[in-house]
Amino acid sequence: GAGVSQSPRYKVAKRGQDVALRCDPISGHVSLFWYQQALGQGPEFLTYFQNEAQLDKSGLPSDRFFAERPEGSVSTLKIQRTQQEDSAVYLCASRDQASGNTIYFGEGSWLTVV
Amino acid sequence: DAKTTQPPSMDCAEGRAANLPCNHSTISGNEYVYWYRQIHSQGPQYIIHGLKNNETNEMASLIITEDRKSSTLILPHATLRDTAVYYCIVRVAASNTGKLIFGQGTTLQVKP
Numbered sequence: 133g134a135g136v137s138q139s140p141r142y143k144v145a146k147r148g149q150d151v152a153l154r155c156d157p158i159s160g161h162v163s164l165f166w167y168q169q170a171l172g173q174g175p176e177f178l179t180y181f182q183n184e185a186q187l188d189k190s191g192l193p194s195d196r197f198f199a200e201r202p203e204g205s206v207s208t209l210k211i212q213r214t215q216q217e218d219s220a221v222y223l224c225a226s227r228d229q230a231s232g233n234t235i236y237f238g239e240g241s242w243l244t245v246v
Numbered sequence: 247d248a249k250t251t252q253p254p255s256m257d258c259a260e261g262r263a264a265n266l267p268c269n270h271s272t273i274s275g276n277e278y279v280y281w282y283r284q285i286h287s288q289g290p291q292y293i294i295h296g297l298k299n300n301e302t303n304e305m306a307s308l309i310i311t312e313d314r315k316s317s318t319l320i321l322p323h324a325t326l327r328d329t330a331v332y333y334c335i336v337r338v339a340a341s342n343t344g345k346l347i348f349g350q351g352t353t354l355q356v357k358p
Contacts, residue, residue, distance in 0.1 A: 136289075165345060174333060174348030175290065188343050223289050225346075233344055237289035 134158075136238035138224050144244045145214045153209045153241045157226030165235065166199055166209050167223040175223055181207060214245045250334045255353045258328075264321040266352050268334030271315040276338050279310060280346065281319045283330040290333065290348075293319065324356045 137156040145151050157164050163182055167175035168191075178197065180188040183204035192199070196214075201207040211218055221240040228234050251269040258264040270279065280295040294301055294308045296317075301308045307320040321328055333351040337344060 163344070167348075174331075174350055175346075177345050177347065180343050180345055188345070225289075227344060234292050234295070235344070235346055236292060239289045 136224055136226055136236055138222075138238040138241050140241060141239065142242045142244075144246060147215060147245055148213050149245075150210065150212050151214055151243060153211075153222050153224075153243070155207045155209070155224030155238060157205065157207070157224070158228070158236060161226035161228055161236075162204075163227035163229065163235075164201060164207050165225040165227070166207070167225065167237075168193075169221040169223060169240070171220075178209070178222075211243075214243075216245050219243055219245045250336060250349055252332075252334050252349065252352045254350065255355070257355050257357055258321075258324045260326060260356055260358050261323055264324040264328065264354055264356070266319040266321075266332050266334075266354065267316065268319070269316045270334070270336050273314050273336050274338075277336045278338070279308065279314075279317050280335045280337065281306070281308065282333045282335065282346070282348075283328075284333070284351070285327075285330040293332075324354075326356050326358065328354065329356045330354060 139154045165180050166178040169175040177191040179199045181201045196212045198210045221242050223240045225235045225237040278295050278297050281293040282290040284290045294306050296308045310317045331351040331353050335346050
């Protein structure tokens with residue numbers, strides 16, 4: 133597609149429920165990033181993939197957060213046993229290494245844990 | 247990656263130029279200056295980036311001082327749709343990760 137696509141756009145989860153957020157990067161983009169953005173804050177880095185390899189997961193806040201990109205294209209961010217502090221916008225981004233390494237973001241998945 | 251400092255908020259009259267400053271006094275020689283903006287309820291949008299020369303595209307101009315310790319993003323004719331949070335970020339473009347580290351940004355309010 134033309135841009136980074138994320139789904140679902142909005143998700144309400146009950147505390148303790150598992151959620152999965154999907155990201156379709158721009159076609160041909162090797163690099164993929166996940167960010168978490170709490171209300172009123174700037175995005176915070178979670179993890180980075182180069183093709184299917186997860187090269188940096190230093191930003192994942194706990195072992196309840198897991199990301200995968202098994203075929204080097206679509207990625208899924210999974211949050212197990214959600215807690216209220218997980219409520220945030222989860223942003224996916226992909227990078228075009230061919231033209232200045234510009235990073236392009238999706239619209240985000242808004243997660244509310246009740 | 248070097249840290250940046252931006253004013254928390256700014257106002258601008260519609261139709262006038264908006265000049266958004268950014269300090270990055272600890273920038274390294276191989277770090278680029280990137281600007282992104284985030285309109286309410288949307289993902290961050292790339293605006294422009296530069297290394298040491300001034301840059302211009304269809305959205306904005308980027309002026310980087312000669313010592314590279316500060317820069318200014320210029321929106322030449324601000325419109326109401328330019329109301330957003332503007333982030334100034336420095337990073338090594340070709341680093342292994344190349345991840346963006348966001349600060350708090352500047353909230354620009356364009357007023358009619």
